[in-house]
Structures are given as structure tokens and as C-alpha cells.
Amino acid sequence: MMQKNKWLQRALFASALMVAGQATAAVVTSIRPLGFIASAIADGVTPTEVLLPDGASPHDFALRPSDIQRLRDAELVVWVGPDLEAFLTKSLTPVAANKQLSVAELASVQPLLMKGDDDDDHDHGHDAHESEHGHHHGEYNMHLWLSPAVAKVTAIAIHDRLLELMPQKKDKLDANLRQFEDQLAQTDKNLAKMLTPVRDRGYFVFHDAYGYFEKHFGLSPLGHFTVNPEIQPGAQRLHQIRTQLVEQKAVCVFAEPQFRPAVINAVAAGTKVRSGTLDPLGTGIALGKDSYGNFLTALSNQYVSCLK
Template structure:
């Protein structure tokens, strides 16, 4: 009899534990891309876990949801994304979430006036090489790489804080402290980066992907242009010649690749010029989520600019 009772107790304890595990697996903030996870994890630190939807190395431009991803979106407490112009793959799933369970950054009242126009209009003048169609990289009217704006990051953090406060009012003290810390840290980092980048503000460079406008404008950098090259397709000779001509004519100091671009493409573009090569990572691959991950991301990007421009 005693044995039966203790077995029952064990089963009950196991059931409670598994129910708790199931609850904690669902009680999470889910961010579409890593940099949004940096902002969310700073606010959710010590309150609830933050998870990233896109695996490292995946691009929001051509990602497709798996059934397990759809399940993660459905079961998350709060979903943070930019909007359908950036993550078109999330549109359907996000439409099924109530407004209090999602933060769609591009639609926030405080963010709308801060949105920058996209510069897709000039891309149609270029030779696309190998029949590549660049329209897949068009984000509509605005540049949707909003996580590269410290101002938009601050506004996003405030809204994440407010939504989590609605969902978990008992965690008010921790959430308030997290937001306060994030804002202080961002102000300090913003000032430091401004000082660090000042000596290179007049130096011209090219980026491959039109992603960095917010960061460049905020810190007064001098981009000369961008070339949206699909890393899967080797650009044609005519296109490479056009890029090379522009690099030389505009006296560029640097040309920046991204971690997913083949070095062969970069080398081919810069060959026979005095242009240096660098790498910019707009998604902060390898940075762990936590209270300081967003400011670490901005600092990493700053160092990537400096290592080539200085």
C-alpha cells in the first residue's frame, strides 16, 4: 500500500514537473531575427526566456516557415517582428495573433516618423548578371532593417516592456529595472560609438546589401553606394566591371561584404583597385542573448567599420 502511494506521488510529481516544463517552453518572447532578440532579451532578462525564430545563417529575405516554426509563433507569449515588408513569411501566422501578443515594429506610432525611405529605385539601372532578379530584396517603400537604428531600438524596447507588463504585471519591478538599464546603456554606447566613428565620417565605401542606412545616418558615415548581390548567384562579368568602375571613380576606401557572401565575389570586385575589403554583419551572428547583447551588437558593427575604414 505504502509503495503504491509513493509511486502515485512520484507520478504526480513527474506530471507537475512536465506541465511546468511545457509551460516554461511556451512562456517566451519570440523574435523573428537575432538583433530583435537582442532588444527583447534585454527587457525580458530574469523575467521570461527569449528565443529567435530564424536560425543563424538564414536570411529574412527568403526564409520559409516549417510547421514547428508556426507552432512556436502560436505558443509564444509575445512575438516581436518588423512587419510583412521584411518578414513576409510571418504575415499569415502573425495575423492570427491578438495585438497584445505581438510587437510589429514598423507600425508603432513612435517608429513611423523614424522610418527611412528605401533606395531600391536605382537598382533597376544595374546589370543584374546571370538573369538574377533583385526584386526579392526590395522592402517596399521603406528600409526595414530597423534594428540598426538606436532610436528605433529604444522605442521598440519601451513597447516590449509595456506588452510584457500587461502579460506579467507581477514582474513590474524587474521589467522597469531592465528597461531603465537598457536605456542608460544605449545612451552611453551611442555616445562612445559617435566618438569612435568621428575620424572616419568622411571616408567613402560601398556595401553589398542596402541594410545599413539607419546606422550610417545616425553616426554620420559616408556610404557611396550598395550592390545587392544574391550570394547564391555568381554575378556576371558586366556587373563586376560596373562595380569596379564605381569603386575607382568614387575613390572608395573600402568595400564591405557580409558573412554569407563568398570571398571570391568580393575579391573579384576589388581586384586591381586599392580598395580594402571588410565584413559587416547586420544580424550579429554569434552574439549571445542577454542584457547587453544589443549594445554589444552595435559595438561589434562599429569595430567592423573601423577595421576597414581606419
């Protein structure tokens, strides 16, 4: 009898663990901006969690055992792809194919991809040190979440995948997608208006992350300090930037919250150029229905406050 009770307790404990595991199942995104899109689509359906803590960079993150467990328990894992988040490739091997979504590998995203720095930036020259490490990003610019067009396609893909996994939630998922698309269209209009007055102002960014956003809104970047933020720019690149700053071609130089290299201050010292900060990861913006629009708006404000 005691033996039977023990067995029963163990069985109850195991099923409680399973229920607890199911309760914590969520959409897990690699980075916060993908969390903004996912949380809008999954709102009221399943929670959304972000793997990378604020302040961490997807370029050099290392997973903890608890992170690997979260990936395995996830309802769906959404990431950019191996060119940006190489640290995820191995850990996603045991995760079922229908429970992971790589944005860069979506057929509908492929035509929207922009070439990486080595292909479209000939006029700024290259340090040997940089080109040698340029492959870190692969052939394409992987900062896809900064493109409203890619965000829309990503939202549709997350909706479709969650619909496969939870067909009983169809009405809610459909309504969430419609709301996301409407809000995105409205935000897009508002930001185009807001950014128009600063479109022709030249500036430098710290790393090659903003191409999709800049192209979409017609901004005028003069270049960037580095392709891969883990690698300090070489002397030749710094000299070129310094020359353009002295000739007053740039109004502003932007750092990032994740990377505040002294090199930016040093290059801008003694010139009239202003310093700003661009946050490509939306640090501190809470996940929710409006968070992707809030993120694009915050980024636009960061541009305008320095360029105006």
C-alpha cells in the same frame, strides 16, 4: 476503479504538458538583433528565443513545424514586419494580437522610417533587373534594428506589452528598461567618438541594409551592390562600382557573413581597395542585458578596422 485511475493519469499528464508548455513560453523574436533588445527588457522575467538560426537570412527563411509551434506557445512574438519577414505573416494569423509586436507598424517608429533604395539613391543608377525586384522590401528600408533611435522605441514597446501581459513583474520590467536606455545612451556616445575619424572614408556595402546606422553616425557610403541580397547585381551596377574603385573613391568593400558573393572579389581585383565584412545580424553574440550594445560596438569595429 481502473478506469478512474486511467482517467486520473491522463488528466495529470495533460496538466503536466500544460505546465511544461507554460514553462517554455518565452519572448520569441524573428531575428537575433531584436532578441538583443528583447532579452534586455525580459531579463529575469521570461526567457528570450530567436527564431532564425545563425547564418540564415530573413529574406528567404522557411519555417519548420517546430518553429510554428514556438510562435503559438510564445508569451510575445517580436518581428520587424511583413515587408522584411513575409514568411511569418501567415503563421502569425492564429497568434492573438496582444501577443505579437511588429516594430515597423509601431506608431512611434513610423516617423523614423527611411525610404528604401528606389527613393533615395538616384545618383547610383539602377539596373532594370534590380528595380523590377525592388518591391521585395516595400517602400521603406526595413533594417530598422540598426537604428539606435528605433531600438529605444522598440525597447519601450516590448516593456509596455510585457507589462500588460505580466503586471506583477512591473518593478523588474521598469528597472530593465531604465538600464537599457542608460546603456544605449552611453554606447551611442562611445561609438560616435570611435567612428568620427572614418566618417569621410568612402566604401561600398554588399546590400542596402545599413542606412539607419550610417545616417545616425554620419558615415559616407558610396553605394551597394544590390537591394535584395537574393538577386545578384546586374552588369551595369558592377561596372559603375568598378569605375569608382579604380578611381580610388572607395577605401573598402564590405561583404557579409550570410552573403559572400564572388562578385565582390571580382570587382575589387587589381584595385587598392580593402575588403571587410559587416554582420548586420550579430551572429554569435549571446542574448543578454548588454547584447544590443555589444552588437552595435562589434559592427562599429567592423567598419573601423577596414576604413582606417
